[in-house]
Amino acid sequence: MLNCTMIERTVVVRNRAGLHTRPAAMIVKSAAQFKSDIYLESEDNTRINAKSIIGVMTLAAAQGTRLKLIVSGPDEEEAARTIAELFDTGFGEPL
Amino acid sequence: MTMDSDVDDSRGKSFPFRLRLHGSAASSGIAIGRAVVIAPPHARLLNWRTVASDERPREIERYRTARAQLLASIRASLSSARLVEDARAIIESYELIATDPTIEDAVETGILRDGMPAEVAVSTTYAAHIRAIAESSDPFLRERRFELENMRQKLVTILLSLFTPVGELEGRIIVAPSLLASDVVHYHSRGVAGFVTEIGGITSHACIVARSLEIPAVIGIRNATTIIANDVLLIVDGSRGNVLVEPDEQTIEHYRQLQFEYRQHRRAADDTLATTLDGKTIPIYASVDSPDDVPLALSYGADGVGLVRTEMLLVRLQHFPNEEEQYRWYRAIAERAYPKPVTLRVFDVGSDKILHGMPHEANPALGLRGLRFMLHRKDIFRTQLRAILRASELRNVRLLVPMVTAIEELSATIELIEYVKSELRAERAPFDEHLPFGIMIETPAAALLAEHLAQHVNFFSVGTNDLTQYTLAADRTSDLVAHIFDQLNPAVLQLLVHVATVARRQEIEVELCGDLATFLAATELLIGIGIGAFSVAPSYIPALKERIGSIHTERARSLVARALGCSDSVAVRALLRDSTLTNGEQHTQP
Numbered sequence: 001m002l003n004c005t006m007i008e009r010t011v012v013v014r015n016r017a018g019l020h021t022r023p024a025a026m027i028v029k030s031a032a033q034f035k036s037d038i039y040l041e042s043e044d045n046t047r048i049n050a051k052s053i054i055g056v057m058t059l060a061a062a063q064g065t066r067l068k069l070i071v072s073g074p075d076e077e078e079a080a081r082t083i084a085e086l087f088d089t090g091f092g093e094p095l
Numbered sequence: 096m097t098m099d100s101d102v103d104d105s106r107g108k109s110f111p112f113r114l115r116l117h118g119s120a121a122s123s124g125i126a127i128g129r130a131v132v133i134a135p136p137h138a139r140l141l142n143w144r145t146v147a148s149d150e151r152p153r154e155i156e157r158y159r160t161a162r163a164q165l166l167a168s169i170r171a172s173l174s175s176a177r178l179v180e181d182a183r184a185i186i187e188s189y190e191l192i193a194t195d196p197t198i199e200d201a202v203e204t205g206i207l208r209d210g211m212p213a214e215v216a217v218s219t220t221y222a223a224h225i226r227a228i229a230e231s232s233d234p235f236l237r238e239r240r241f242e243l244e245n246m247r248q249k250l251v252t253i254l255l256s257l258f259t260p261v262g263e264l265e266g267r268i269i270v271a272p273s274l275l276a277s278d279v280v281h282y283h284s285r286g287v288a289g290f291v292t293e294i295g296g297i298t299s300h301a302c303i304v305a306r307s308l309e310i311p312a313v314i315g316i317r318n319a320t321t322i323i324a325n326d327v328l329l330i331v332d333g334s335r336g337n338v339l340v341e342p343d344e345q346t347i348e349h350y351r352q353l354q355f356e357y358r359q360h361r362r363a364a365d366d367t368l369a370t371t372l373d374g375k376t377i378p379i380y381a382s383v384d385s386p387d388d389v390p391l392a393l394s395y396g397a398d399g400v401g402l403v404r405t406e407m408l409l410v411r412l413q414h415f416p417n418e419e420e421q422y423r424w425y426r427a428i429a430e431r432a433y434p435k436p437v438t439l440r441v442f443d444v445g446s447d448k449i450l451h452g453m454p455h456e457a458n459p460a461l462g463l464r465g466l467r468f469m470l471h472r473k474d475i476f477r478t479q480l481r482a483i484l485r486a487s488e489l490r491n492v493r494l495l496v497p498m499v500t501a502i503e504e505l506s507a508t509i510e511l512i513e514y515v516k517s518e519l520r521a522e523r524a525p526f527d528e529h530l531p532f533g534i535m536i537e538t539p540a541a542a543l544l545a546e547h548l549a550q551h552v553n554f555f556s557v558g559t560n561d562l563t564q565y566t567l568a569a570d571r572t573s574d575l576v577a578h579i580f581d582q583l584n585p586a587v588l589q590l591l592v593h594v595a596t597v598a599r600r601q602e603i604e605v606e607l608c609g610d611l612a613t614f615l616a617a618t619e620l621l622i623g624i625g626i627g628a629f630s631v632a633p634s635y636i637p638a639l640k641e642r643i644g645s646i647h648t649e650r651a652r653s654l655v656a657r658a659l660g661c662s663d664s665v666a667v668r669a670l671l672r673d674s675t676l677t678n679g680e681q682h683t684q685p
Contacts, residue, residue, distance in 0.1 A: 020235060021184055021185055021188050021239075022184040024188070025184055025187055025188045025191055028191050029187075029191070049196060049197055051196055052195050052196055052197040052198075053188055053191035053192050053195050054192065054195050054197055054198060054224050054243075055195075055197055057228075057236060057239060058224075058227065058228065058231070058236070060231055060232075060233035060235075060236045062233075
């Protein structure tokens with residue numbers, strides 16, 4: 001959309017167990033609270049909807065995986081910050 | 096009866112009908128009408144037809160309803176169980192899968208753009224994701240395909256169970272793999288003329304309901320839904336278990352005549368009490384499911400209502416009604432039958448009548464059903480007892496509880512009845528202080544404990560369908576064990592004899608309901624055993640009264656001793672056949 005900015009930033013899966021069920025559910029539940037469109041894109045250019053548990057699960061991202069977080073919409077800044085923070089803190093799991 | 100004459104298959108050069116299928120006679124009478132074929136689940140997924148544009152929104156609605164049901168069951172498991180954190184996260188992820196926007200978009204596109212029925216769109220969408228996950232290199236992700244598969248199956252199952260055919264059903268014949276009692280009630284309200292099913296036993300609740308609603312039904316015709324095409328003309332002969340496909344004019348005319356005679360015979364019912372040759376009167380009651388059935392039952396000459404299956408009220412409403420709703424319903428039955436007696440049986444839920452919100456059990460026939468459920472939910476029990484007691488004001492109501500296995504259950508029930516009575520006294524609400532109280536004898540435990548149970552009750556009502564199921568450990572709805580499920584098995588007869596002996600000694604009434612009561616070749620044996628009254632579907636009453644008029648009690652007693660000497664039901668049947676033959680009587684097979 002023309003008059004919408006878009007936030008793109010890189011996030012890294014830091015927790016040891018990777019994006020398994022619990023972290024995936026945390027991302028989806030968190031993303032669902034925002035109006036913005038939120039996507040995660042892997043290095044092979046697969047882009048998934050971060051509000052879709054099937055999508056996030058399918059990334060099967062292991063520890064150390066780099067993903068592009070793409071957020072666009074009225075609350076994009078807060079959304080990007082919140083989701084990135086989940087990755088940064090390793091979803092509260094051992095790093 | 097004239098019903099026994101047949102159409103000659105080979106008459107003339109033309110075939111009177113294209114095909115004759117033979118199954119079990121489940122509900123007597125004749126229906127003539129066009130088929131509405133309900134394909135079995137797998138066929139509905141494989142051979143689907145594009146949904147017309149204007150019906151697609153309805154499919155979206157069905158999908159959303161099914162998804163809401165699935166979500167409700169997931170959320171219920173989250174709130175009910177004490178879960179460890181990991182288990183909670185996994186179950187929460189099911190909730191996220193069920194509401195996943197990617198899945199929702201794909202399903203709705205499948206329905207709106209491609210015209211898929213909801214179950215096909217769901218199945219296809221999940222299948223695509225399951226395939227993708229199965230190909231993943233991540234072993235943990237691959238494991239999750241089983242969860243997706245499970246959710247797919249749950250949704251499809253819900254969708255298929257939500258299926259009811261659209262369009263006009265008045266005068267048509269439903270051809271289905273199987274039917275639930277609630278389906279029968281639903282189709283009856285839409286004017287369906289007859290039923291044909293592939294599986295099911297004739298004592299299943301669906302058939303009992305079909306009989307009481309007088310809808311002819313033939314069951315146990317394998318592959319009926321593939322053999323019979325939609326819209327084809329059928330004759331359902333529910334008295335003999337035949338289905339004629341595409342009959343010719345002459346055959347249709349012949350069956351219209353039989354249909355007419357059947358209705359005439361039914362009108363000839365008389366109101367006098369059935370009396371044996373030696374002068375013993377045997378009341379014949381009707382088993383009914385609603386106030387509307389009562390005038391019909393009385394027109395058949397019923398001496399009262401021997402069994403009101405109050406759970407049918409739940410099947411219709413799909414919730415537990417409040418006291419006033421129940422009271423009005425019970426009161427209407429009592430008023431319509433007055434001054435004849437009415438036996439109200441407490442909700443017999445569980446087993447094959449599961450309501451939304453009831454606990455799921457692997458083996459519901461052995462689970463929390465009947466009285467067990469009511470004692471588990473004393474709030475529901477108390478409400479029902481209040482309504483029944485208030486309806487007893489006319490002094491023609493009796494109270495009956497189902498599925499008793501232990502004396503403690505009886506003590507708890509009596510305690511609750513006394514409590515409710517004291518409540519009503521305090522409120523100055525009129526009721527029958529001496530409301531007769533009886534129990535169903537339908538488990539071997541109740542039969543064997545009859546001596547102790549008899550001390551607390553006014554009457555026994557033996558339910559032979561369940562007593563047979565539990566004694567022989569044979570599911571009465573399964574056609575695979577239908578050869579084992581035999582109400583004339585000597586093991587069942589021994590229990591009957593024991594119960595009747597105890598009842599005679601303790602001077603309480605013993606009645607019998609269940610399909611054994613409609614098997615006229617067994618009537619003499621049952622009178623000999625000491626059964627004092629019967630409750631049957633209304634249409635059986637005239638023939639049963641007629642049969643009792645030809646029985647002598649002394650001779651019947653001598654039959655019991657010989658029956659007890661039989662080692663299997665084949666021998667019992669042979670004995671009954673000989674007995675009826677020497678009596679110069681015809682008899683019908685069950």
